[in-house]
Amino acid sequence: MKTNYKNALLIGLPAALFLFTTSCKKESPEPIEIVAPVEEPAYNVPTTYNFAGVDFSSSTARIAMLGEMTTYIRTAHTTTQTTQPTLNAQKLKDMFVNAASQFTTTGLNSSGIDLKSKTNNLLNLQTDMDTYFDDAAAASNFSALNPTVTTASDGVAGKIVVGSRAYLVNADGYEYKEIVEKGLMGAIFYSEGTTLLTNIATYDNSTITSGTTAQERAWDEAFGYFGVPVSFPTYTVGLKNWGSYCNSVSNALDAPNVNSSSSLNVTVMNAWLKGRAAISNKDAAGRDAAKTTILKSWEKVGAGRFISYMKLAKTNVSDAAQFAHLVSEGIGFVRAFKYNPSKTLTNAEIATLEGYLGTDTYNVTTANIDLAIDLLATKFSLDKNKL
Numbered sequence: 001m002k003t004n005y006k007n008a009l010l011i012g013l014p015a016a017l018f019l020f021t022t023s024c025k026k027e028s029p030e031p032i033e034i035v036a037p038v039e040e041p042a043y044n045v046p047t048t049y050n051f052a053g054v055d056f057s058s059s060t061a062r063i064a065m066l067g068e069m070t071t072y073i074r075t076a077h078t079t080t081q082t083t084q085p086t087l088n089a090q091k092l093k094d095m096f097v098n099a100a101s102q103f104t105t106t107g108l109n110s111s112g113i114d115l116k117s118k119t120n121n122l123l124n125l126q127t128d129m130d131t132y133f134d135d136a137a138a139a140s141n142f143s144a145l146n147p148t149v150t151t152a153s154d155g156v157a158g159k160i161v162v163g164s165r166a167y168l169v170n171a172d173g174y175e176y177k178e179i180v181e182k183g184l185m186g187a188i189f190y191s192e193g194t195t196l197l198t199n200i201a202t203y204d205n206s207t208i209t210s211g212t213t214a215q216e217r218a219w220d221e222a223f224g225y226f227g228v229p230v231s232f233p234t235y236t237v238g239l240k241n242w243g244s245y246c247n248s249v250s251n252a253l254d255a256p257n258v259n260s261s262s263s264l265n266v267t268v269m270n271a272w273l274k275g276r277a278a279i280s281n282k283d284a285a286g287r288d289a290a291k292t293t294i295l296k297s298w299e300k301v302g303a304g305r306f307i308s309y310m311k312l313a314k315t316n317v318s319d320a321a322q323f324a325h326l327v328s329e330g331i332g333f334v335r336a337f338k339y340n341p342s343k344t345l346t347n348a349e350i351a352t353l354e355g356y357l358g359t360d361t362y363n364v365t366t367a368n369i370d371l372a373i374d375l376l377a378t379k380f381s382l383d384k385n386k387l
Contacts, residue, residue: 048273053216056220057226060226063240067240069115072087073092095115120192123335173360176326182335185332192221198342233266233386242301246268299343301335307382308377309333314370330357
């Protein structure tokens with residue numbers, strides 16, 4: 001029988017084609033999941049701290065109270081031993097608790113607020129401040145029976161006078177004005193401000209009372225303790241305490257572009273504005289990012305100012321008055337670090353800084369000052385040569 005090869009080829013062709021197409025068939029691609037970008041809530045952030053219902057009057061009142069206290073203590077800083085008033089310890093005690101209408105600004109006397117109740121007692125300042133007032137008054141004692149004020153020396157409280165500078169110091173050489181000013185700057189303004197920010201999420205942000213929520217009021221109060229005007233840093237008149245130090249550190253670190261978008265002044269103020277706007281618009285993520293920026297910037301202000309004071313102290317070793325003043329300023333910033341519940345520095349690092357400065361300004365060495373400067377410059381990535 002004759003085989004028909006043509007027919008056999010035609011019969012086998014479909015099978016071959018089927019096998020070919022099956023083996024060459026491409027698998028369908030996996031479906032690509034498209035994730036929509038997460039958009040930040042859309043809202044306006046003002047360029048000045050002018051929000052509806054904003055009120056930080058209690059913070060600024062306490063700043064004013066401390067200002068009057070330190071101005072009064074400074075009256076004892078006359079350059080002659082025989083022409084100064086004796087400080088009145090009771091007057092200082094009354095100012096601390098806002099009693100007996102001791103403030104020259106009458107609105108402070110009737111404000112219903114005080115310094116003592118807001119003083120963090122971590123370092124016993126709330127309980128020990130009256131003792132400092134008594135000691136300062138005793139060291140400044142001047143009367144017909146005591147016609148000269150004691151000249152301070154190691155172990156003896158009194159006044160150090162060198163040329164045009166005079167400071168009233170305790171037996172360890174620490175300036176009384178700085179014990180009060182830097183002490184309360186840390187124990188009230190820094191402590192309250194950083195604690196309010198750290199705990200900001202715990203405040204109610206739903207119930208509106210007198211136009212604002214508790215969370216908005218907490219943020220406003222913290223802003224008030226920073227001591228800057230609502231249009232900072234465009235407007236720098238009237239800077240107080242931490243605000244003044246922020247400006248000086250920024251001017252040093254960010255020169256010559258002190259108003260650049262990355263400068264310390266602009267960074268921290270933008271965070272204050274962003275955080276407050278975020279709270280009002282229920283943007284928790286935006287609020288928390290701003291909070292973190294402020295806390296780190298505020299701590300950097302203290303570190304930067306400490307470095308600048310300590311550098312200046314090194315150049316004034318032969319000037320006992322100026323050296324005591326500068327070291328007193330510096331130790332105040334070191335102790336203030338302790339009050340920040342979100343601090344970058346560890347307690348061990350703060351203890352190391354305190355160890356470098358010791359407990360007596362008369363025994364502070366330039367070698368230890370250098371160690372303290374280097375510790376903070378490294379920890380906060382600060383250019384110590386600029387400060």
